[in-house]
Amino acid sequence: MNRFNDLADFSREEIGALLELAERLQQQPEPRALEGKVLSLLFLSPSLRTLASFQAAMGRLGGSSFVISPDMSIHGLETRPGIVMDGAAAEHIREAVPVIASYGDAMGIRAFAERRSLQDDLADREFENLASLVDVPLINMESAIQHPCQSLADWKTMDDLEVPAQNGRFVLSWAFHPRALPLAVPASTVQMAAMRGMDVVVLNPPGFDLPETIMDKARAAARVSGGSVTQTGDRREAMEGAHIIYAKSWSSTQYYGDRLADQAQREELLDWCVDDPWFENARADCRFMHCLPVRRGVVVTDRVLDGPRSIVLPEARNRMLAQMAVLHQMLQG
Ligand code: CP
Numbered sequence: 001m002n003r004f005n006d007l008a009d010f011s012r013e014e015i016g017a018l019l020e021l022a023e024r025l026q027q028q029p030e031p032r033a034l035e036g037k038v039l040s041l042l043f044l045s046p047s048l049r050t051l052a053s054f055q056a057a058m059g060r061l062g063g064s065s066f067v068i069s070p071d072m073s074i075h076g077l078e079t080r081p082g083i084v085m086d087g088a089a090a091e092h093i094r095e096a097v098p099v100i101a102s103y104g105d106a107m108g109i110r111a112f113a114e115r116r117s118l119q120d121d122l123a124d125r126e127f128e129n130l131a132s133l134v135d136v137p138l139i140n141m142e143s144a145i146q147h148p149c150q151s152l153a154d155w156k157t158m159d160d161l162e163v164p165a166q167n168g169r170f171v172l173s174w175a176f177h178p179r180a181l182p183l184a185v186p187a188s189t190v191q192m193a194a195m196r197g198m199d200v201v202v203l204n205p206p207g208f209d210l211p212e213t214i215m216d217k218a219r220a221a222a223r224v225s226g227g228s229v230t231q232t233g234d235r236r237e238a239m240e241g242a243h244i245i246y247a248k249s250w251s252s253t254q255y256y257g258d259r260l261a262d263q264a265q266r267e268e269l270l271d272w273c274v275d276d277p278w279f280e281n282a283r284a285d286c287r288f289m290h291c292l293p294v295r296r297g298v299v300v301t302d303r304v305l306d307g308p309r310s311i312v313l314p315e316a317r318n319r320m321l322a323q324m325a326v327l328h329q330m331l332q333g
Pocket of ligand 1: 050293
């Protein structure tokens with residue numbers, strides 16, 4: 001494997017092999033598998049889980065890693081192309097990225113969406129520009145439109161808990177958040193659940209429909225897997241018989257890139273906070289998922305997040321195990 005960027009680049013069988021490897025590495029640790037290998041990690045956006053779980057994953061496989069981020073004492077980084085660098089930034093990403101890549105055997109990059117142009121973000125323009133500067137195997141640690149490591153861990157979490165794939169009802173619900181957030185997690189999540197063969201329902205208020213390119217891609221995956229992908233604004237209809245509700249906020253797609261219009265639109269949506277009544281007509285064992293970090297009392301109430309439905313902590317732990325499988329296949333294969 002030379003690039004881990006999008007679950008859609010892999011067949012269901014290939015994802016299955018990665019999940020089996022993650023399970024094997026959990027049951028039968030291989031503390032020398034990546035001895036001598038180095039992973040470089042470039043974080044252009046903040047992180048807790050991704051940062052810690054990649055370093056832990058390399059450590060558990062006998063390799064090592066190093067982290068570079070703008071808030072370390074590095075030179076100020078310029079990302080804009082064709083700029084005269086007479087301001088604060090002393091180093092351009094065009095040199096910094098290949099230099100960092102040259103110190104490792106593989107590289108991970110996190111670069112969130114710029115959220116100026118929906119078309120640019122759907123094309124993952126910024127990440128692809130950075131990726132073009134890397135000549136070692138590359139892992140997307142979250143970009144404008146992808147979060148494949150999160151989705152692989154989420155797939156594993158549902159397998160671990162024997163959540164049905166075929167005929168399993170998966171509700172991806174928009175949730176309130178005071179700020180406009182990227183489309184990466186919702187886009188990757190809908191793709192993952194569709195590839196897994198689930199009946200996926202995207203639940204969102206008006207103005208927050210996922211872009212058709214994301215929905216069409218997921219529908220194509222569902223046709224292969226035997227699942228389905230639909231959208232509704234009706235919470236009761238969405239939650240009917242649900243096995244999973246996966247909460248996530250994302251930017252207004254009606255006013256993408258327009259901060260003030262997005263803000264005005266979401267101000268009316270404070271009641272999109274997952275709470276017990278949401279589960280009235282779901283399955284009794286319906287689980288709550290979220291990629292974290294999550295704002296308590298905003299995205300979800302304490303009683304749901306701290307209650308028996310919540311599987312957010314196993315999801316977070318599975319980040320490490322899923323990434324161990326990716327790194328093992330990438331660096332030992
Ligand atoms: N879920 C996730 O990617 O968490 P971090 O932003 O903390 O890495």
